[in-house]
Amino acid sequence: MKSVKPIVVVGVVDKQPSVLRFAAREARLAGARLQVVNAVGPAVEVAAVYPELGILKSLRDGGQHVLDDARKFVTDELDVAEAEFILADGIPTEVLMQAAAGARMLVVGADDVPWYNRLIRTRVAGHLAMHARCPVVVVPEVEYPHFMEGDVVVTVDGATSADGPLRFAFEQADARCGVLHVLHAVPPATLPSDVADLRANMSEVLAGWREAFPDVAVMDAFAVGDPKDVVARATRGAELVVVGRPHGREMPFALLRPLATDVLRKANCPVAVVPADYRGV
Numbered sequence: 001m002k003s004v005k006p007i008v009v010v011g012v013v014d015k016q017p018s019v020l021r022f023a024a025r026e027a028r029l030a031g032a033r034l035q036v037v038n039a040v041g042p043a044v045e046v047a048a049v050y051p052e053l054g055i056l057k058s059l060r061d062g063g064q065h066v067l068d069d070a071r072k073f074v075t076d077e078l079d080v081a082e083a084e085f086i087l088a089d090g091i092p093t094e095v096l097m098q099a100a101a102g103a104r105m106l107v108v109g110a111d112d113v114p115w116y117n118r119l120i121r122t123r124v125a126g127h128l129a130m131h132a133r134c135p136v137v138v139v140p141e142v143e144y145p146h147f148m149e150g151d152v153v154v155t156v157d158g159a160t161s162a163d164g165p166l167r168f169a170f171e172q173a174d175a176r177c178g179v180l181h182v183l184h185a186v187p188p189a190t191l192p193s194d195v196a197d198l199r200a201n202m203s204e205v206l207a208g209w210r211e212a213f214p215d216v217a218v219m220d221a222f223a224v225g226d227p228k229d230v231v232a233r234a235t236r237g238a239e240l241v242v243v244g245r246p247h248g249r250e251m252p253f254a255l256l257r258p259l260a261t262d263v264l265r266k267a268n269c270p271v272a273v274v275p276a277d278y279r280g281v
Contacts, residue, residue, distance in 0.1 A: 005082070006032040006104040011096045011124070012070050013038065016109050017077075019139045020070060022270050023107040024078040026137075029175045032104055034083040036070050038063045039095035063087050093127045100132045105272075110140045110264065126264060129273035130245065135168055137240075139270045151179040153234045154242040155227075162205060164278030165244040170213040171280060172240055172272070182206060182220040183234055185227035195222065235267040242272045 008030065010023035020036070027034040040063040067085045074083050088095045100106040108125045129136045154169035156162045166182075173180035184202060186195055202220055210218055223230045235241050264271060 006030055007035050007102065008032045008105050008107065009035045009037060009096065009099045009103045010107040011037050011039070011092065011099075011109075011128075012066055013092070013109065013124075014066060015069055015073075016139075016141055017073060018141050019107060019109045020073055021078065022137065022139045023105075024074060024080045024083075026105055026107065027080060027083075030104055034074070034080050035086065035099065035103070036067065036074070036083060037086045037088060037096060037099050038066045038070075039088045039090050039092040060087065060089075092124050096124070096128055097132055100128070100134050100136075103134050105135050105137060106132050107137045107139060107270075110138050110267070129264065133275070135272050135274045135278060137270050137272045138264055138267070140267055151181055151238055152176065152240050152242065153181045153183055153238045155183050155185070155231050155234070155244075156202070156205075162244065164276045165242050165272075165274040166205075166209055167280050168272060168274045168278055169242040170209055170216055172242070173216045174213050176239065177215075178239065179217045179219060181234070181238075182218060183230065184220070184222050185230035186222050186224050187226070188224055190224075198222065232266045235269045235271065238269050240270050240272060241267065242274060245273050245275050 008023055008027040010019060012019065023036075024034055026032070040059040064087055067087055071083075071085050074080055086099075088099075096106060096108070106128060108128060110125055125136075125138045129138060152169055152173040154165055156166070169180055169182075182202065184198060186198070190198075199222065206218060206220060210216075231241065231243070264273070
């Protein structure tokens with residue numbers, strides 16, 4: 001029986017070369033199909049009620065233009081064996097949630113939009129990072145090398161389960177033949193005895209993962225400072241930073257925990273938000 005290729009889904013809303021470049025590289029590393037999706041937006045339902053205004057055609061024409069630009073960029077500049085381009089009617093979060101249901105990974109741009117745009121646009125990346133079934137990688141549209149050679153950093157804290165994020169981080173470091181930095185931020189007021197206990201616990205946790213991924217070089221580090229500042233600094237030199245999805249998915253504002261919020265908002269490199277129950281590919 002022929003095996004089904006995994007899918008890397010990438011949501012685009014405009015010219016986003018960094019987002020497409022990252023997604024294309026992930027597809028190559030995983031031997032996956034790249035699926036580029038543009039959702040024309042929540043105004044589709046309203047536009048359908050008033051067809052004489054031509055709003056729906058305008059929305060679709062604009063969405064198709066975004067996809068055409070993405071297709072040209074992928075074809076001309078990125079080495080992708082198989083890519084699919086989809087224009088979908090609907091709210092972006094709902095469209096991408098559905099597309100990500102069976103995907104290996106969902107890649108989106110950061111929610112860095114002006115305040116006046118936020119009046120009509122939801123914070124797509126934050127919502128997907130909290131609710132999508134697969135790992136979600138949020139890519140800031142910043143300048144970083146086309147051929148990235150940085151390391152993978154995974155952050156571990158007491159507020160999120162480490163199992164899923166660690167599995168994902170080890171997979172990513174293994175695929176990149178890079179170094180995995182396991183970062184634990186220690187608040188300044190932490191007692192030395194507590195730090196020693198944390199180190200012992202971390203060593204025990206990592207022992208099994210080192211055995212499962214013998215080719216991955218692992219460096220564990222304890223940094224003293226506010227966790228959100230420590231992780232934000234880690235994004236300056238990493239190729240990818242991995243964080244766990246916060247607990248409390250049923251809470252509508254659960255992603256507003258300080259660590260998750262600040263990492264997604266201030267990151268200088270792609271950030272993967274990984275569900276605790278991620279079981280690998």
